[in-house]
Amino acid sequence: MDKRIDSDENPLKLKQGEPTVQAVDRAIVLLKLVSMSEHPIPINDLAKQAHINRTTAWRLLSTLEHHGLVERDALTKGYRLGLAAGQLTSVTSSNELLSLRARPMMEKLAETTQETVMLSVPKNFGVVAISQIDPPHSVRLIDYVDVVLPLHCTSNGKLLLANLPKAEVEHFFDRPLEKRTTRTMTDPLELKKQLNTIRKNGFALSIGELDESENGISAPIYDANGVLIAFISVSGPAFRFTEDRAIQIAQNVVKTAVEISNALKQ
Incomplete structure (x- = not known):
């Protein structure tokens, strides 16, 4: 339950004589x-x-x-x-708590897939990675932690769009979509069709849409109230982590997302 400041305890009231702005x-x-x-x-x-x-x-x-x-x-x-x-504080933030809870499941997924595993959260009309585990391969993804990425061409971003209310999705499509690669989907009608598929499957793919040399797959993480709060993703170089490989591990990624969601309820 949220902590509240009682109505009879004015939080703006200072002790007499205290200077204030x-x-x-x-x-x-x-x-x-x-x-x-x-x-x-x-x-x-x-x-x-x-x-x-x-x-x-x-x-x-x-x-x-x-x-x-x-x-x-x-x-x-x-x-x-x-x-x-x-x-600004030594107190563990909510994102750090989320990372700590998710870390064991992330490590297990990274060991199984041998590719980059990321934990991301919504960031206004974008997504940002808060934790990343890299594979042992010499060729792997760059560090995406704290990098805000767009919604329409990332697997976790498309998951967020798929979970937004219809009015907010329409508002998002009021602005032109940046074509990051030749595979980036910029037609709102086509992207909306893909969002329907994402809602049905429970996961999303990004195949060369953000970077032609990278592919990724993501699944949603929900809190105890069923609110989407984060995403678990597996990504890798396109020559090794192909679309077929991404689909092959889809159920494992979804299972990991469910495990993290359950861990957050404890």
């Missing part, structure tokens, strides 16, 4: 409220608990978001701690 006080209160919430918290709830109006809350949260201290969840639009918040 009101905007800084309010921003810190919002940051604390976000950190105490186990799930992305809506702006209306934040404004109410911080005893400030919604417009003020939005301006302060926008500033915190600009500095990476908070970020909006792509699915719920609620606010959660950003990557920069974890860099």
Whole structure:
């Protein structure tokens, strides 16, 4: 259950005589409220608990978001701690906790597939890897940790699109899609057909769509409430990790995603 600040305990109230900068006080209160919430918290709830109006809350949260201290969840639009918040404290961040829980399953999958295994999370209208295990091969993928990648040409990105509400998917397709390679799908109608297939199969492929020399497969990780929070991926050089090979290990990748999802419920 989320921790709450009681309504009769104004979090903005300071001890008498303490110097204060009101905007800084309010921003810190919002940051604390976000950190105490186990799930992305809506702006209306934040404004109410911080005893400030919604417009003020939005301006302060926008500033915190600009500095990476908070970020909006792509699915719920609620606010959660950003990557920069974890860099300011020795306390284990939510992403670090996720990585720790997933690590044993990631290592097992890496040993089985002998390819790069990545754990990624949504990042606004993109995805970012928070953990990566590389294979023993001399030819392997670059380090993608902390690199924000697009949705339409990555396997985990397409999984996110497949899980978004219809209105948000339509909004995403309002903008032109960048053609990263000759295989990148930029036709919204064709990509929507592929999203239907992804929903049916429970996994997504990227075959030379982000980089012509790389292929990948991803499966979704859900929290206890059934909310998509992360992705497990296996990727490798196209000459070795072919589309057939990716499909061959699909059920293993999906199984690993389920195991991680279950571990997060404990």
